[in-house]
Amino acid sequence: MIHFLLTWLVTAVSLLITANIVNGFIVTNFTAALIAAVVIGLVNAVIRPILIVLTLPLTILTLGLFLFVVNGISIWIASVLSPGFTVAGLLPGLLGSIVLTLVAGIINFVVERVVQS
Structure with a gap:
């Protein structure tokens, strides 16, 4: 439960x-x-797998790079469903998903080190 709350x-x-x-x-x-954050988790659990399956040929054709676009679309869908969270198009969604992944990864790394010690 603590891990869920920290995440x-x-x-x-x-x-x-x-x-x-x-x-x-x-x-x-x-x-x-x-x-x-809750809505992004739900979108990643429910809608994103469907998008990945539907865009599989394009993902294979682009050697996986189209998954960045799928991530951007997932973030945009979450912004439509969340009050107070807005993404003004696909490009901010794409850049936002990349930056969000990097920032969350760094913060998770730091939090895990602090919790372990």
Whole structure:
């Protein structure tokens, strides 16, 4: 349960940091980031696998690079479903998903080191 809460908080903080880095990627406040983190998790669990299967030929043709576009679309769908979280198009969604992954990875690394010690 603690791991779930830490992951949720890390994702919310990562969303806020990403919103400060990427233009067109807007999170209004921390509550909106918490809600968006849950919605992103649900979209990644339910909708993203369907998108991956539907775009498999294109993903194979581009040697996997189209998965970046699928990630951007997933972030955009989450922004449509979340109040206070806005992505102003596919390019901010694409850049936002890349930055969000990097920021969340770094924060997760730091949190895991702190929790282990």
